[in-house]
Amino acid sequence: MINGHTIRVGLIGTGNIGKTHLIGIASLKEAGLLDVEIVALCDTNEDALNSAAELFEVDTLYEDYNDLVNDERVDVVYVCTPTNKHMDMVKAAARAKKQVFCEKPLAHSCPQARNLVAVTQDEGVNAAVGLVLRYDQFLLFAKKLLEEHDFGRPMLAHIRDDQRFPVDYAYYSKWRGEKLLAGGGTLIEHSIHDIDVLHWFFGDIESVYAIVSHFTGREVEDHASLMMKHKDGTISTLDSIWHWVERPNERSIEFFFEKGYIGVRLESGKRYLEYQLKGEEPVRIWQENADIALIEHLGLHSRNMSPEAAETITSVGTERFSALNFAFLSALQSDSEVSPNFMDAVAAHKIVDAAYESANKNRQVDLL
Ligand SMILES: NC(=O)c1ccc[n+]([C@@H]2O[C@H](COP(=O)([O-])OP(=O)(O)OC[C@H]3O[C@@H](n4cnc5c(N)ncnc54)[C@H](O)[C@@H]3O)[C@@H](O)[C@H]2O)c1
Numbered sequence: 001m002i003n004g005h006t007i008r009v010g011l012i013g014t015g016n017i018g019k020t021h022l023i024g025i026a027s028l029k030e031a032g033l034l035d036v037e038i039v040a041l042c043d044t045n046e047d048a049l050n051s052a053a054e055l056f057e058v059d060t061l062y063e064d065y066n067d068l069v070n071d072e073r074v075d076v077v078y079v080c081t082p083t084n085k086h087m088d089m090v091k092a093a094a095r096a097k098k099q100v101f102c103e104k105p106l107a108h109s110c111p112q113a114r115n116l117v118a119v120t121q122d123e124g125v126n127a128a129v130g131l132v133l134r135y136d137q138f139l140l141f142a143k144k145l146l147e148e149h150d151f152g153r154p155m156l157a158h159i160r161d162d163q164r165f166p167v168d169y170a171y172y173s174k175w176r177g178e179k180l181l182a183g184g185g186t187l188i189e190h191s192i193h194d195i196d197v198l199h200w201f202f203g204d205i206e207s208v209y210a211i212v213s214h215f216t217g218r219e220v221e222d223h224a225s226l227m228m229k230h231k232d233g234t235i236s237t238l239d240s241i242w243h244w245v246e247r248p249n250e251r252s253i254e255f256f257f258e259k260g261y262i263g264v265r266l267e268s269g270k271r272y273l274e275y276q277l278k279g280e281e282p283v284r285i286w287q288e289n290a291d292i293a294l295i296e297h298l299g300l301h302s303r304n305m306s307p308e309a310a311e312t313i314t315s316v317g318t319e320r321f322s323a324l325n326f327a328f329l330s331a332l333q334s335d336s337e338v339s340p341n342f343m344d345a346v347a348a349h350k351i352v353d354a355a356y357e358s359a360n361k362n363r364q365v366d367l368l
Pocket residue numbers: 012013014015016017018042043044045048063065080081082083085103104105130131132171173175189
C-alpha cells in the first residue's frame with residue numbers, strides 16, 4: 001500500500017481526459033489536499049506528450065506504456081487512452097503490481113470488463129474507474145435528500161442526455177467514430193455514465209428493452225432509448241443522443257417517488273437541483289448548497305479548508321474529476337475501498353451489452 005509516502009502517479013494518454021486528470025491532481029497537490037507527485041507520462045503522440053510534460057513539469061516521458069508501468073517510481077497508473085487500449089494497459093499495470101485508475105468505458109463488453117476485474121483481483125491491486133458522476137455535487141445532494149426525507153417508493157427515473165457529436169466537435173477525437181476503437185457510440189461511450197447513475201440510485205436492473213439508431217449512417221450509434229425495470233420495481237428510461245446542434249451538452253435527470261420528486265439539470269450553465277415533497281412547496285438548490293454535500297461526502301467538512309482548496313474540489317470545470325481523484329488517491333493512501341471500482345463498471349457494462357442485444361433482436365432482454 002501507499003500509506004506513509006507521496007503517491008507517485010504515472011499517466012498514459014495525455015489527450016483530453018488525461019490532461020483533465022493531470023489538472024485535477026496538480027491542483028489537489030497545490031491546494032495542499034494531497035501528498036501526490038506526477039512522476040511519468042506516456043503518449044504515442046509526441047505533441048500531446050510534450051505539451052503535457054511542459055505544462056505539468058514532468059521529466060520522465062515514455063512512448064511505450066510498458067516502460068511507464070514498469071517504472072519503479074510509479075505507484076499508480078492512470079489509463080486515459082481510447083477505449084480499445086484499456087484492456088492491455090490495465091493488465092500490464094496490474095501485473096506490474098501498480099494500483100490502477102482506468103477511464104470509462106472500461107472495455108468494449110461486459111465479459112472484457114469482468115476479465116479486468118479478475119486480473120486486478122488476482123494481482124491484488126485496487127482498480128477504480130472514471131464513472132465521474134458519482135462525484136457530482138447535485139447527485140450527492142440527491143442521495144442526501146433521500147437519506148433525510150421520506151420520498152416513498154421510487155416509481156420512475158428518467159435521464160435525457162444530449163451531446164454535440166464528439167467526433168466532429170467537442171474533442172476532435174476521430175477514434176470515437178470508429179466502432180473497433182470506441183466499441184460503440186452515444187450509449188457505451190457517453191451514456192454509460194447515465195446507466196451507472198440509475199444503477200447507483202435504484203439498484204440491479206432485471207430487464208432492458210432498447211432502440212438504437214444510426215441516423216448518420218456512421219459505424220457508431222447516435223441515438224439510444226432504453227426502458228429498464230429494476231429489481232425493486234422502479235422503471236428507468238434513458239434517452240441518449242449525439243446531434244449537431246450548436247447547444248451546450250445537457251443532462252436532465254428526473255426521479256419520481258410516491259411522495260416526492262427530484263430533478264437535476266447538469267452541464268448547461270443552468271446547473272441546479274429541484275425537489276418537492278408531497279404537500280410541500282418546491283425547493284431549488286444551486287451549486288453552493290450542493291457543494292456542501294460533496295465536501296461532506298469526501299470527509300473534508302471538518303477540515304479548515306482554504307477558499308482555494310474548496311474551489312479546487314468544487315469549482316465548475318474540472319470539479320468532478322478533482323473530487324474523483326481526491327477520493328481515489330486518498331483511499332489508496334488510507335488503505336480503504338476505492339469507489340467507483342471495476343465491479344461498478346461491470347454492472348454498467350452488463351446493461352449496455354443487454355441494450356445492444358435488445359436493439360439487435362428487437363425484444364426485451366431479461367438479466368436476473
Ligand atoms: N469520465 C469521463 O467523463 C470521460 C470524458 C472523456 C473521455 N473519457 C474516456 O477517456 C478515454 C480517452 O478519451 P479522450 O477524450 O481523452 O481521448 P483523446 O483522443 O483526447 O486522448 C487519448 C490520448 O491517448 C493517446 N494514445 C493513443 N494510443 C496510445 C498508446 N498506445 N499509448 C499511449 N498513448 C496513446 C493519444 O495519442 C491521445 O493523446 C476514453 O476511454 C474516453 O471514453 C472519459
